[in-house]
Amino acid sequence: MSRNKNYNYVENLLLKAPFPSFALDTNGQIIIYNNSCEQLFGYSAQDFHSKDLIKNYLLSTLSEDTWQQILNAEQFLRINQIQMVNKAESLINADIIVIPSTLNNKQCIVIHCLLEEQFSQINYSNQELTDLKNGLLSSFMMVTIDQDGFIINCNSLFLKTSKWTPKRILRKTFWQLFPETEESQEITRNIWNTLTSGNIWQGDVQKISKNGVTYWVHLTAIPTYSQKDEEYRYVLIEQDITYEKELQQKLERIAYVDAETGLMNVHRLENTVKEMIAEEQRFYFVYLSIDKFYTLKELHNTQLENNLIMEFTKRLKIYFQDSLLARINESDFVVITPLGEWFIQGFLTYLKQNPIYIGNRAMPITVSGGITRSPQDQSNFTQLMNASLATIANVRDAGGDNILSLSEATHKALNRKSIIEKRLLLALDQHNLKVLYQPQMDLKTGKINAVEALVRWDDEQIGVVSPDELIPIAEETGLINDIGSFMIEEACKQAATWYQQGFNLKVGINLSVREFRDKNMAKFILNTLMKTGCPAELIKLEITEKFALEAEAETSIIQQMRRLEEEGITFVLDDFGTGYASFRYMQLLPIQVLKIDQTFIQSLTQSDKNQRLINGIVNFGKSMNLTVIAEGVETEEQKQLLEEYECDAIQGFLISKAVTAEEIEHMAKA
Numbered sequence: 001m002s003r004n005k006n007y008n009y010v011e012n013l014l015l016k017a018p019f020p021s022f023a024l025d026t027n028g029q030i031i032i033y034n035n036s037c038e039q040l041f042g043y044s045a046q047d048f049h050s051k052d053l054i055k056n057y058l059l060s061t062l063s064e065d066t067w068q069q070i071l072n073a074e075q076f077l078r079i080n081q082i083q084m085v086n087k088a089e090s091l092i093n094a095d096i097i098v099i100p101s102t103l104n105n106k107q108c109i110v111i112h113c114l115l116e117e118q119f120s121q122i123n124y125s126n127q128e129l130t131d132l133k134n135g136l137l138s139s140f141m142m143v144t145i146d147q148d149g150f151i152i153n154c155n156s157l158f159l160k161t162s163k164w165t166p167k168r169i170l171r172k173t174f175w176q177l178f179p180e181t182e183e184s185q186e187i188t189r190n191i192w193n194t195l196t197s198g199n200i201w202q203g204d205v206q207k208i209s210k211n212g213v214t215y216w217v218h219l220t221a222i223p224t225y226s227q228k229d230e231e232y233r234y235v236l237i238e239q240d241i242t243y244e245k246e247l248q249q250k251l252e253r254i255a256y257v258d259a260e261t262g263l264m265n266v267h268r269l270e271n272t273v274k275e276m277i278a279e280e281q282r283f284y285f286v287y288l289s290i291d292k293f294y295t296l297k298e299l300h301n302t303q304l305e306n307n308l309i310m311e312f313t314k315r316l317k318i319y320f321q322d323s324l325l326a327r328i329n330e331s332d333f334v335v336i337t338p339l340g341e342w343f344i345q346g347f348l349t350y351l352k353q354n355p356i357y358i359g360n361r362a363m364p365i366t367v368s369g370g371i372t373r374s375p376q377d378q379s380n381f382t383q384l385m386n387a388s389l390a391t392i393a394n395v396r397d398a399g400g401d402n403i404l405s406l407s408e409a410t411h412k413a414l415n416r417k418s419i420i421e422k423r424l425l426l427a428l429d430q431h432n433l434k435v436l437y438q439p440q441m442d443l444k445t446g447k448i449n450a451v452e453a454l455v456r457w458d459d460e461q462i463g464v465v466s467p468d469e470l471i472p473i474a475e476e477t478g479l480i481n482d483i484g485s486f487m488i489e490e491a492c493k494q495a496a497t498w499y500q501q502g503f504n505l506k507v508g509i510n511l512s513v514r515e516f517r518d519k520n521m522a523k524f525i526l527n528t529l530m531k532t533g534c535p536a537e538l539i540k541l542e543i544t545e546k547f548a549l550e551a552e553a554e555t556s557i558i559q560q561m562r563r564l565e566e567e568g569i570t571f572v573l574d575d576f577g578t579g580y581a582s583f584r585y586m587q588l589l590p591i592q593v594l595k596i597d598q599t600f601i602q603s604l605t606q607s608d609k610n611q612r613l614i615n616g617i618v619n620f621g622k623s624m625n626l627t628v629i630a631e632g633v634e635t636e637e638q639k640q641l642l643e644e645y646e647c648d649a650i651q652g653f654l655i656s657k658a659v660t661a662e663e664i665e666h667m668a669k670a
């Protein structure tokens with residue numbers, strides 16, 4: 001068969017098929033789209049001139065993997081039970097058949113769609129229904145009720161659990177299936193009203209068996225219309241969940257109580273506080289933390305420590321009678337009380353008047369506490385906790401042994417934080433974050449050979465938020481992951497563009513350890529490289545010493561780093577020298593570059609000693625076969641010294657602050 005014939009054959013088959021069929025090129029672009037498609041999906045062939053319409057609309061429910069599987073299909077493939085999205089954004093159930101083929105000399109992929117609605121009309125309709133019914137009957141308890149509430153039908157699973165015989169149950173009413181408690185009757189009424197008004201009811205309910213034993217089911221109650229009898233019927237489909245319910249109740253009892261003191265634990269506290277807030281109750285949230293608990297603990301043994309906690313709990317219970325008490329962790333407690341501030345602060349005096357004796361020695365216990373009012377100061381649980389910790393930090397800074405209210409200053413700082421959180425969510429949504437690039441100069445050639453990507457945010461409402469303020473808040477709220485993916489995508493895109501334009505520029509990206517806790521981090525980075533066409537060798541990931549210290553203990557992080565290194569990505573140890581320097585992790589982690597922190601560079605010209613120290617750091621790096629970069633270089637003098645030490649590259653205001661990609665291009669050309 002000639003190629004031409006082949007073309008006609010495939011094209012004819014496609015165009016004339018009585019079901020939706022289309023052909024894609026290997027990039028996923030539509031090349032042929034038949035009438036049936038237009039009719040059933042609503043999109044016209046013209047709609048598909050815009051790229052990705054097929055992937056992002058019609059087939060948008062497919063996973064990336066499935067999509068790739070389709071584009072790379074080498075033989076006939078059938079993918080069952082997918083959902084397609086039509087132009088009106090409704091879902092269409094279908095199986096698709098994927099056939100790799102050739103059209104006009106080019107490879108293409110032909111896709112035939114077998115829509116459920118089309119096919120169930122043509123064939124098997126009865127068989128399918130029968131299968132469905134059998135499946136339901138063998139997996140669920142089922143009861144059918146007539147429109148007056150009398151049971152007219154049920155299956156054997158139902159009989160088994162309810163202990164009824166078919167003969168007896170058929171004269172009973174719907175209401176007799178449920179216990180006679182107030183609560184249960186209320187639910188039963190609700191189900192009946194929902195059904196008789198033509199709606200589906202779904203939920204967990206308690207039922208009662210013939211011999212009075214209660215059991216739990218997950219119930220779906222559906223109104224149906226019997227054409228034969230011209231009557232409404234109600235079908236109850238039930239799944240026994242008694243075991244799960246009991247287990248859950250047991251777990252809740254165990255999990256919600258602090259085993260040592262019997263006080264509620266932090267989870268229960270959270271629920272309670274949420275309920276109180278929902279009920280618009282006003283209360284003081286008092287967070288009490290025993291000072292220097294760790295030193296106290298080291299001085300004594302665990303038995304004594306337990307006694308101490310028990311005695312402390314006893315005093316809390318006596319002093320804060322009728323208040324809610326919770327234990328947060330070893331040394332921290334929360335009291336929820338309507339009693340006023342002066343009373344709360346009086347607990348410290350009470351504690352001094354009633355010291356805790358261990359043996360016959362009074363323990364020198366002091367407490368730091370924070371009082372936050374709800375709803376006036378803070379109005380959700382996380383905010384209450386954060387506000388308390390901030391207040392306590394202030395109290396401790398001033399020597400501890402005090403209970404203070406959330407101060408005006410802390411209040412403002414917290415407010416700014418929560419505003420930043422809210423605006424950041426918006427900024428991420430609307431792509432309002434920007435990336436600037438700070439150049440690095442290779443000291444041997446004097447050329448710009450790399451840049452560091454730094455996040456910039458100028459919010460229309462709150463103005464510029466510096467990374468030093470932004471990043472810690474983002475880390476706390478988890479939004480750092482979104483910032484991270486944004487930066488990675490932008491940086492890879494930019495690196496790829498420069499690469500195509502012939503610039504030889506590596507791009508550094510800052511990552512925090514929290515982002516690597518995501519098990520898919522390496523995969524995400526590699527995918528982004530692929531998507532943007534960026535060679536892995538162009539990307540440097542900057543991690544801090546703190547990151548390294550934590551990564552050392554987490555094998556999954558190390559594995560992900562190794563995987564990235566194997567692909568050609570470089571790791572830079574940022575802010576080197578500012579903290580935890582440990583030679584262990586330098587061996588354990590795949591680090592190729594050291595970046596000497598700016599504080600060292602700034603002290604460079606201050607004394608001989610500093611110079612020897614920094615010369616030493618450079619030598620150390622070289623002896624470990626690492627590339628050494630100095631950051632925060634601001635003066636010609638600093639640059640010259642670093643050149644003398646044979647430092648590899650520098651970054652800092654002397655070269656340039658962080659600038660736009662275009663400005664980088666001018667510098668790299670020069």
Ligand code: C2E
Pocket residue numbers: 438453454455466467468471483484487510511512542574575598631632633634651652653654657658
């Ligand atoms: P870093 O990674 O140490 O970045 C270098 C910081 O030093 C940048 O501040 C840069 O503008 C500043 N700098 C550069 N040259 C000089 C100089 O010659 N003198 C002085 N005094 N400063 C200089 P920036 O952009 O405010 O970033 C602060 C920190 O925020 C960064 O410190 C980094 O830890 C973090 N950060 C920035 N962007 C990101 C990001 O996208 N993701 C993450 N996780 N962290 C980021």
Ligand code: CA
Pocket residue numbers: 452510542574
């Ligand atoms: Ca950095």
Ligand code: CA
Pocket residue numbers: 574575595597598631
């Ligand atoms: Ca740094």
